Amino acid sequence: xxxxxxxxxxxxxxxxxxxxxxxxxxxxxxxxxxxxxxxxxxxxxxxxxxxxxxxxxxxxxxxxxxxxxxxxxxxxxxxx
Ligand SMILES: [Zn+2]
Numbered sequence: 001x002x003x004x005x006x007x008x009x010x011x012x013x014x015x016x017x018x019x020x021x022x023x024x025x026x027x028x029x030x031x032x033x034x035x036x037x038x039x040x041x042x043x044x045x046x047x048x049x050x051x052x053x054x055x056x057x058x059x060x061x062x063x064x065x066x067x068x069x070x071x072x073x074x075x076x077x078x079x080x
C-alpha cells in the first residue's frame with residue numbers, strides 16, 4: 001500500500017524535507033528529515049533547529065504517520 005508522507009517544512013540542516021513520523025508502537029510522534037534523518041521532538045523545534053538529534057542517536061524505530069494519527073497529535077496545522 002502506498003503511504004503518503006506529510007511534511008512540516010524544509011530541514012534547517014540540509015536540503016531535505018521534515019516528515020511527520022510516529023514510533024512503531026504508535027505512542028510517540030516526532031519530526032524527521034527525509035534526507036539527513038536528523039530528528040526533533042516536535043514541529044516547532046524542527047523548524048527552529050532547537051535540540052534534535054542526529055540519525056545515529058535515534059534509538060526508536062519510526063514509520064510514516066497517517067493523517068488520522070497526525071490529527072490526534074494536533075499536528076495537522078503544521079502540514080505544508
Ligand atoms: Zn536534513
